[in-house]
Amino acid sequence: MKVVLINGSRREKGCTYTALSEIAKVLNGNGIDTEIFHVGLKAVNGQINEIVKEVAEAMETADAMIVGSPVYYASPSGEVIAFLDRLFTTAEDVLTLKPAASIASARRAGTTATLDVLNKYFMYAQMPVISSRYWNMVHGSNPDDVMKDEEGLQIMRTIGTNMSWILKSIETGRKYGVEQPIIEDKIFTNFIR
Numbered sequence: 001m002k003v004v005l006i007n008g009s010r011r012e013k014g015c016t017y018t019a020l021s022e023i024a025k026v027l028n029g030n031g032i033d034t035e036i037f038h039v040g041l042k043a044v045n046g047q048i049n050e051i052v053k054e055v056a057e058a059m060e061t062a063d064a065m066i067v068g069s070p071v072y073y074a075s076p077s078g079e080v081i082a083f084l085d086r087l088f089t090t091a092e093d094v095l096t097l098k099p100a101a102s103i104a105s106a107r108r109a110g111t112t113a114t115l116d117v118l119n120k121y122f123m124y125a126q127m128p129v130i131s132s133r134y135w136n137m138v139h140g141s142n143p144d145d146v147m148k149d150e151e152g153l154q155i156m157r158t159i160g161t162n163m164s165w166i167l168k169s170i171e172t173g174r175k176y177g178v179e180q181p182i183i184e185d186k187i188f189t190n191f192i193r
């Protein structure tokens with residue numbers, strides 16, 4: 001089993017990475033592989049098409065996705081939004097029904113608004129949203145701050161534990177004949193016709 005981790009920060013090894021790493025430790029300890037993609041950095045360097053393609057390919061075989069973003073002006077980073085807009089438009093089929101979680105890293109405020117934006121992508125693609133014991137956030141301006149945020153780190157570990165439990169439950173269910181839901185053809189209306 002594998003979980004794809006998305007670092008929406010331009011900083012490769014900043015706070016978001018530190019929080020994602022805490023989740024990865026728990027997943028790895030439960031025998032689940034992880035692969036991290038530095039989406040924010042690639043997007044800001046003009047490589048958005050490449051990173052969308054790389055992640056879409058990884059999601060063909062991965063079982064779940066966790067998206068992390070720093071808070072920029074009380075929202076997810078522009079880079080991660082641009083990435084998710086393209087990924088969900090072009091590769092919804094490799095995401096559908098796979099569990100997902102979002103996390104936010106902020107110095108101070110804007111975390112719940114950020115989580116709200118991120119979770120809406122998952123809901124669009126029928127992805128079960130994995131929760132923790134508070135809202136999925138850490139606080140800090142640098143990785144040392146995050147490592148001092150004991151509550152935040154516990155929230156991250158709990159995401160890892162809950163994600164492991166859901167993935168193993170799905171795998172066990174499949175072995176015993178619990179199939180994925182049949183997806184109806186999409187009805188697509190607007191308010192004009």
Ligand SMILES: Cc1cc2nc3c(=O)[nH]c(=O)nc-3n(C[C@H](O)[C@H](O)[C@H](O)COP(=O)(O)O)c2cc1C
Nearest residue numbers: 009014015016070071072073074106107108109141
């Ligand atoms: C452009 C920009 C905007 C930011 N806006 C906010 C904000 O609205 N609220 C906040 O608490 N922190 C804000 N921050 C701080 C970062 O969210 C915070 O330091 C975060 O933990 C950085 O994560 P990273 O190291 O993974 O990039 C902002 C940082 C930048 C660079």
